[in-house]
């Protein structure tokens with residue numbers, strides 16, 4: 001069955017594949033109609049305002065949250081299949097480590113719990129942060145504890161690493177160290193990473209794929225390299241009538257007037273041929289404009305949207 005959902009029949013070419021995924025808490029939907037694909041080997045930023053549904057999505061992917069409707073596949077396998085368990089590691093905001101264990105004991109525990117454990121990689125991550133192996137976890141700084149938690153996650157040799165704001169408690173220097181470490185480990189092993197963060201510049205530096213949520217729905221999904229050039233910042237003399245008509249056939253994501261000038265962020269549809277100044281927006285400008293404009297239709301780059309005809313439910 002899995003082969004039906006991959007373009008070339010190669011089962012598992014998609015690290016994650018959601019179709020019509022939804023989660024309802026009481027009367028409110030935390031996630032609704034979520035359909036997307038994340039190709040294997042990509043570093044994907046999961047972006048959205050507070051309450052967008054990021055943790056809920058990560059909860060479904062880590063089997064901690066049961067979806068209300070739709071399905072999620074991990075490397076072609078329904079997420080509730082036990083086969084999925086050894087393939088992913090999860091690192092959340094709170095790192096549940098045993099405070100009384102030393103760092104060495106913590107890594108030994110990782111080895112005992114995970115059959116494919118890579119002790120050399122785990123020790124390399126700890127040592128590169130000068131974290132003493134004989135120190136008790138309870139005596140470590142927040143940054144050092146995060147490093148140990150990263151070592152536990154990477155030592156598992158996951159194919160998919162799911163991170164929920166893992167670096168929120170780190171200072172800028174430690175954050176930089178950890179993101180460099182994360183990228184080098186992920187690239188070296190071809191690990192797929194899905195990482196939620198509110199730090200847009202961090203995501204811009206690290207991620208080559210993006211999943212943008214707002215109000216429990218997808219706003220944008222796909223290749224970062226394709227999402228950005230699909231937009232332009234346009235400045236010109238404010239038109240008298242409807243700005244959307246003046247900028248047609250382009251989709252106006254955000255529009256504001258300052259004095260006699262307008263500034264617009266548009267999704268381009270062909271060349272921009274007005275008497276305007278046109279520049280390429282930053283990722284941050286594109287993300288913020290989309291998050292501020294919930295009525296603009298969502299944008300998927302080719303391949304990022306799950307085809308409805310494959311109607312699979314896990």
Ligand SMILES: Nc1ncnc2c1ncn2[C@@H]1O[C@H](COP(=O)(O)OP(=O)(O)OP(=O)(O)O)[C@@H](O)[C@H]1O
Pocket residue numbers: 025029030048049050051052053054055056057
């Ligand atoms: N266990 C729960 N019971 C009821 N409602 C919940 C529960 N978990 C999440 N929600 C609701 O679901 C919605 C999405 O929450 P979620 O934690 O997934 O968002 P988020 O994007 O991770 O937010 P943040 O950036 O603040 O961490 C919110 O409205 C939240 O109140």
